[in-house]
Structure formats: structure tokens, C-alpha cells
Amino acid sequence: MSSQGQRVALRLEGVTVEFDDTVALENVNLEVRQGETCVIQGAAGSGKTVLLKTALGLIRPDAGRVELFGLDAGKLRRRELEELRARMGILFQEGGLFDSMTIEENVAYPLLNQKSVKCAPEEVLPRVKEALEFVELGHTLEKVPSELSGGMRRRVGIARAIVTQPELLLYDSPTAGLDPITANTIMALIAKEREIRQTTTLLATHRYQDGYLLANYRYNGATGQLEAVSNGTGLRTRFLILDRGRLVFEGSQRELEESRDEYVSKFTKALKQ
Numbered sequence: 001m002s003s004q005g006q007r008v009a010l011r012l013e014g015v016t017v018e019f020d021d022t023v024a025l026e027n028v029n030l031e032v033r034q035g036e037t038c039v040i041q042g043a044a045g046s047g048k049t050v051l052l053k054t055a056l057g058l059i060r061p062d063a064g065r066v067e068l069f070g071l072d073a074g075k076l077r078r079r080e081l082e083e084l085r086a087r088m089g090i091l092f093q094e095g096g097l098f099d100s101m102t103i104e105e106n107v108a109y110p111l112l113n114q115k116s117v118k119c120a121p122e123e124v125l126p127r128v129k130e131a132l133e134f135v136e137l138g139h140t141l142e143k144v145p146s147e148l149s150g151g152m153r154r155r156v157g158i159a160r161a162i163v164t165q166p167e168l169l170l171y172d173s174p175t176a177g178l179d180p181i182t183a184n185t186i187m188a189l190i191a192k193e194r195e196i197r198q199t200t201t202l203l204a205t206h207r208y209q210d211g212y213l214l215a216n217y218r219y220n221g222a223t224g225q226l227e228a229v230s231n232g233t234g235l236r237t238r239f240l241i242l243d244r245g246r247l248v249f250e251g252s253q254r255e256l257e258e259s260r261d262e263y264v265s266k267f268t269k270a271l272k273q
């Protein structure tokens, strides 16, 4: 790995976010290096979405600081922050597709509306098609979201998140509400994107299987299949657990599976049963 691989893509230092009387994040410290995968778990309401939105700069912390690609996000001018945001992509938990727009328009949206994204007009459609083909939905350009299944909409969300070819991708609960087969299709796409573009990946999820997959499987471009990597080495996947806004665990899959903490150990139960 070059020194590039060791740079910090995202750092949270003592980040606290409060809403009225709720402390959504409390003194969170987190460092994500380029090329790493971070899997964030935690009960409903523990702060996963708030963490991702704070990382993206959509929520400003009440205390602490957020560093994006080595720069203090709180000290940047709007223009500079937009430039950093253009290097990030997000799949929102709710999907966030615009119902009144076609799939083509939805996926084109970041290319046309993110000020710092430079994309020549004649490049927009090829890029949209490429992103949709990546998620195997190249045939849906003219449709609107309501004509697609929930799993397909999630895939469109992924196409929209990756269309700007970001270095850092945030996925908020990408498998929530999906059947196991569709959930695995979504996770395979996330692993494929990570592999092909060496994307730094932050995944918030309810399912331990999702993190397990990213820690143990890589996409093989030659076969187009996921393949197990012996004991997960080389995939650089870390697990984080949030409990009521506090980061209560950070470590490898093995450390997570060996944890005796009552709350933390709940998040590996899905596989132990």
C-alpha cells in the first residue's frame, strides 16, 4: 500500500450532537483511514444515522470536530465544504429518491446539482447509465420510483450514491426491510463497489451478517462472484457499536465476537443462533 492508503478519510473528535433534550451522539471519537471499511451497529435510536449525517456535514456537531480528508469541516468555507462533499456519497436510510422524477433524473441529480461535481453535459447520460448498469438496473431509466420494488429502489439509491465516483461512501441501513436474498444482493453490490473503486466504506446496519460479509468476502471481477477470503485478512474491516450515542465498542470481528459485554454481544447473536 502506498502512503495514500494510510491517509485519514474521516475523523470525528469528541463529537457531541444534541437535539432539544436528546443527546444523539456523545463525545464520539472515530478515525476512518482510506481504503478501510467501518461497520456501525447499535440499537434503534443509538445514533447511527446522526453519525453518518454528521460525517457528511448535514448535521453540525454541538461540540467536537469533524475532519474530512484531513481538513477541519467546521472551519471551511461553504465552497470548500462542497468540494469535499463531492468526494463523498451516501445512501440514505429512507432511500431519499424523488418520487416525481424518473430513475434517470434521480441518478443524474448529484451530477447536475452538486456544485463541485464537474461533469460535462454530454457525459451525464453515459455516467447515469454506467451507474445503473453497475446495480443491474440499466433498463429502468424511464421508470419512476413507485414502479420499482423496494430492493430495486435501494439499488437505484446506490447508483445515485456512486454516480459521482466518490472516494468515501456512507451506507445507512441498506438492507433494512428487505428479504434475505435481496439484502444479500445489495451487500454484494456494496462489496463490488468497494473492490472495484477501492472506496472507503462506512456502513450502518441492523444485521451483523452485513458486516460479516464485508469482513470476509471480496468481489472477484473475473467471476463476478463474491468469494470468501481466508480469515478476512486484508479487507480491513472494523466494527463499531453505538449505545445511546456513545461508541461502546471498536475492534475487529474477532474482538466483537469475543466480547462478553451484554449489550455488545447482542449484535453478533444473529450468527450464533
Ligand SMILES: Nc1ncnc2c1ncn2[C@@H]1O[C@H](COP(=O)(O)OP(=O)(O)OP(=O)(O)O)[C@@H](O)[C@H]1O
Binding pocket: 019, 022, 023, 024, 042, 043, 044, 045, 046, 047, 048, 049, 050, 051, 093, 173
Ligand atoms: N432531526 C432530529 N430532531 C430531533 N431528534 C433527532 C433528530 N434526528 C435524530 N434524532 C434523535 O437522535 C437519536 C439518534 O437517532 P438516529 O436516527 O441516529 O438513530 P439510529 O441509530 O439511526 O436508529 P435506527 O436504527 O432506527 O435507524 C434518536 O433519539 C432520535 O430520536
Ligand SMILES: [Mg+2]
Binding pocket: 048, 049, 050, 093, 172, 173
Ligand atoms: Mg438510522
